[in-house]
Amino acid sequence: MTSDTGLFDELGPKARKRLRIATVVSVVVLIGLIAGAVAQLAHVQQLTARLWEPLIQWPNLRYLLDGLLTTLEIGLVAAALSLVFGTLSGLGRLSSHRWLSLPCAAAVELFRAIPLILLVYFFLIGLPTFGWSLPTFWVLTIPIVLHAGAVFAEIVRAGVNSLDRGQFDAAAAIGLRRGQTMRLVVLPQVFRALRPALVTQVIRTLKESSLGYVVSYPELLRNGQVIGEYNANFLQTYALTAVIYIVINFGLSRIADLLDRPRRPRRTTAASPAVPTVPSETLSLR
Amino acid sequence: MSVLFAHLGELLTGLLTTLELAVLSFPLALVAGTVLGVCRVSPIGPLQSAAGFYVHCLRNSPLLLILVMVVFGLPYLGATIPLFGSVVLGLGLYFGAYVCETVRSGIAGVPIGQIEAARALGLTFSGVLRQVVLPQAFRSMVQPLGTIFINVSLASALGAAVGVQELTGSARQFNLDYAQPVPSFIAAVVGYLLITLTAGQLTGVVERKVRVRR
Numbered sequence: 001m002t003s004d005t006g007l008f009d010e011l012g013p014k015a016r017k018r019l020r021i022a023t024v025v026s027v028v029v030l031i032g033l034i035a036g037a038v039a040q041l042a043h044v045q046q047l048t049a050r051l052w053e054p055l056i057q058w059p060n061l062r063y064l065l066d067g068l069l070t071t072l073e074i075g076l077v078a079a080a081l082s083l084v085f086g087t088l089s090g091l092g093r094l095s096s097h098r099w100l101s102l103p104c105a106a107a108v109e110l111f112r113a114i115p116l117i118l119l120v121y122f123f124l125i126g127l128p129t130f131g132w133s134l135p136t137f138w139v140l141t142i143p144i145v146l147h148a149g150a151v152f153a154e155i156v157r158a159g160v161n162s163l164d165r166g167q168f169d170a171a172a173a174i175g176l177r178r179g180q181t182m183r184l185v186v187l188p189q190v191f192r193a194l195r196p197a198l199v200t201q202v203i204r205t206l207k208e209s210s211l212g213y214v215v216s217y218p219e220l221l222r223n224g225q226v227i228g229e230y231n232a233n234f235l236q237t238y239a240l241t242a243v244i245y246i247v248i249n250f251g252l253s254r255i256a257d258l259l260d261r262p263r264r265p266r267r268t269t270a271a272s273p274a275v276p277t278v279p280s281e282t283l284s285l286r
Numbered sequence: 287m288s289v290l291f292a293h294l295g296e297l298l299t300g301l302l303t304t305l306e307l308a309v310l311s312f313p314l315a316l317v318a319g320t321v322l323g324v325c326r327v328s329p330i331g332p333l334q335s336a337a338g339f340y341v342h343c344l345r346n347s348p349l350l351l352i353l354v355m356v357v358f359g360l361p362y363l364g365a366t367i368p369l370f371g372s373v374v375l376g377l378g379l380y381f382g383a384y385v386c387e388t389v390r391s392g393i394a395g396v397p398i399g400q401i402e403a404a405r406a407l408g409l410t411f412s413g414v415l416r417q418v419v420l421p422q423a424f425r426s427m428v429q430p431l432g433t434i435f436i437n438v439s440l441a442s443a444l445g446a447a448v449g450v451q452e453l454t455g456s457a458r459q460f461n462l463d464y465a466q467p468v469p470s471f472i473a474a475v476v477g478y479l480l481i482t483l484t485a486g487q488l489t490g491v492v493e494r495k496v497r498v499r500r
Contacts, residue, residue, distance in 0.1 A: 026332045044364045113482045114475050115443030118454045126467030210348035214447045221351055235359045242347050249346035
């Protein structure tokens with residue numbers, strides 16, 4: 001058994017024996033921990049059927065699934081809008097015009113430096129004092145778009161900056177203007193490299209949509225709270241809610257991994273096998 | 287604006303509470319994350335999977351859900367801890383998963399020659415980790431850990447949703463009391479900027495101090 005970190009390699013007979021003992025001990029400890037938790041749950045009577053039954057009754061389940069649908073709706077709408085906002089402000093920040101790059105930089109830095117919930121509260125109780133009251137969906141979604149978009153703007157900026165200088169030089173050499181270079185050369189490559197980040201963006205917005213709990217918008221967490229209150233089984237309902245979030249987000253993160261994987265071997269074989277990536281960067285003219 | 291200055295004390299108390307939340311939950315996350323990270327790189331299969339399971343579960347659920355579970359769920363388990371303590375616990379457990387991934391990539395970033403040399407000297411697995419790998423890994427982790435600290439202090443704002451009167455909570459309260467959205471939210475933004483910028487600067491200083499020159 002060799003670890004990819006190189007911390008240990010092929011074990012001898014003695015070490016194998018020790019490893020077996022450690023494995024058995026850790027299994028015992030882990031089972032002990034789980035048993036302890038279950039015993040404690042039983043002790044405080046949280047395992048009684050009365051508390052779990054509501055979760056398999058269709059009306060309750062349906063209410064949770066409705067919440068899930070809303071969560072997905074907010075997540076997808078916010079992710080899509082945040083990609084647009086993020087790309088525009090990320091590119092704007094790279095612009096050579098200061099009147100464009102400064103406001104973009106300020107917006108990105110501001111929205112990254114404050115907590116999302118503060119922004120939500122501002123939209124929820126701040127804006128109405130000016131007589132602007134948005135539908136609750138947008139009170140929740142706009143802050144998520146601004147926040148997640150600012151994060152994505154930095155990802156786009158890093159993506160553009162990590163692109164080989166030669167790409168810009170080549171584009172300039174064939175006479176493309178800055179805008180054309182971005183549109184025809186840079187962005188297609190950046191977005192191909194950022195495919196996993198696009199999926200991660202959906203995970204981010206799905207998680208952030210749980211702030212519906214704060215604005216009482218019927219998404220998954222809020223509906224879980226309502227069901228838990230109604231059936232007096234908070235622990236059980238929240239556990240199910242957590243499982244739903246985890247299954248969906250874990251599935252999405254696997255997709256992100258898959259999008260990330262097939263490129264790697266191809267790049268290492270196709271791009272110059274003898275010369276590693278470092279020299280190409282140091283050689284390029286700056 | 288004058289109302290704001292008259293009641294600046296309330297917001298300052300909120301700022302202090304935010305700082306306390308961050309300063310107390312970050313070490314918790316650090317300890318939890320280091321233990322988890324060491325489990326994930328250890329040769330012991332069950333520990334690897336258990337730590338991996340924990341990290342996947344926490345990273346894929348919303349922090350607010352974790353906070354709500356800890357704050358409103360723990361009492362049902364027979365553990366009554368004060369509200370402030372449960373928020374610290376929730377933040378620590380949640381960001382422990384992120385620290386774990388940072389520790390893992392920090393360990394992966396230690397050159398393999400270092401590890402081979404340590405093993406050639408006859409150090410055991412725990413010796414290699416404690417005396418050679420972790421000291422170097424932690425140095426390369428200063429920047430990511432600083433980012434996690436900033437994230438912890440921003441995320442502590444979710445405490446407002448479960449009833450902790452930290453900076454966001456007091457800005458919200460101030461706004462409810464005096465209907466002054468712009469000054470109160472600007473004050474809160476300034477408070478968060480103070481924390482994040484200071485943390486960023488400090489991280490930079492520490493990073494330069496402890497960097498491993500190779």
